[in-house]
Amino acid sequence: MIPHNGSRALPLEIWEMVIKEVGGPFTGESMVLSVEESLAERRCPQPSSSSQSQERLKMRLTVVLTCRQWAWMGIPYLYDELWFDTKFRKDSLPSILRKTPATFTKSPRSYGEYVKTVRCPVDDEVGPVSGTFLKALAALCPNLRALVAPSINLKSISEWKLVQRSLTDLVHLESLEIGLKWKSAPPTNKTRIGPQTSLTSVRFLKFHYDTASDLVRCWQLPVLKELSIQAVSPEGQGFHPFGYSSQLFKFIDTYGIRLSALSITATCFPRSSLCIAGLCRDLTFLSICPWELRSMPISSHTHEPHRGLQVVAFHSLSLPQLCVRHSSYHLSPFQELLESISPQDFPTLVKIRFSERPDAHRVIDTKACLPAWLKPLMRQWEECGIVIQEGDCPTSLEKVAKEFIFEPETDLAH
DSSP states (O other): OOOGGGGGGSOHHHHHHHHHHHHOOOHHHHSOOSHHHHHHHTTSOOGGGOHHHHHHHHHHHHHHTTOHHHHHHHHHHHTSEEEOOSHHHHHHHHHHHHSOOTTOOSSOOOGGGGOOEEEOOOOTTTOOEEHHHHHHHHHHOTTOSEEEEEEEEESOHHHHHHHHHHHHTOTTOOEEEEEEEESSOOOOTTSOOOSOEEOTTOOEEEEEEOSSSOTTTTEEOTTOOEEEEEEOOOTTOOOOHHHHOSHHHHHHHHHGGGOSEEEEEESOOOSSOEEHHHHOTTOOEEEEOTTTSTTOOEEOBTTBOOSSOOEEEETTOOGGGGSTTTOOSOSHHHHHHHHTSOTTTOTTOOEEEEOOOOGGGSSOOTTOEEOTTHHHHHHHHHHTTOEEEETTEEEOHHHHHHHSEEOOGGGOOO
């Protein structure tokens, strides 16, 4: 460890660089600001359970406990990111964030003012994260840049309105993941769920759409660029979010023209195509989950190709899952979906990415075979210079043909 008196020989900026190197990455480097980063994060462990994150926290705490001068420099970095993995820690957090560090006598700031990221886990052991609790966190951490709250427990519309007001006050918020869980019956589309919420700095939004009411239909998002939607049916209800409400389509229609990336996971979609050229003309990255969207082909305008889309990613769909033996679904909808991604409609497309193979499919079943229609389709993609990937690894028709048997082309329906 560097001697205490040595800290006086170097400028403060140098020591801050040292602390950042030892305890990083911090919010500026680690917060999710893109759909692609969000998809990658799903495959990684939560920060509270990651040994690497625990080691970072240990190093930050070591810096603070070295001496008063290092504490003065290190406390803002120690409180840069917050998460809680026990109910006790969650319940005690507000009282801690209200306190002022004893080392800061000249310009006192509360611990909460140093927080840039808050992660609320989905964990029964932690206890429910209520709207009231989230409102308190927002008030205590006014400089938040990233908020992850995928499951907020709400008692009433009034509680949700208070949460919306608190989010409006977070003028530095750039990355937001949010989802609601209603303790009673969810509101209907006729319910007023205002007030008008203006999130002036949010560039990345991920929301879990699991009720009959649109969470964000009254939001203003002037700088939104990347959007991730997860729409799932509540347990025990035959409820299809997109078919039940057209408000979410209106939301995409409103903000689609600004989007550079879009990810959609849904339990049901109307039996019509998603017109990318019409809704999202500047889109460069599209991610969909075809197990749920298998009835929804992607389309451009009939007479206007989309001259921006570069990457189409299928999360939760690997090539082995298209095998006739493995698939429990009829493959015709998948054929319609994949064939809709044509180089003619999307001339700037450079990459089609399937998900990484699940462990169960790493050993190739010699009796399983891929559908005949996939072979000419992959050949067409390759001839047009489109890279095919499995996860982050490039693959090719030649490689796939060595691992799998394709059905005879005589089995093609057309």
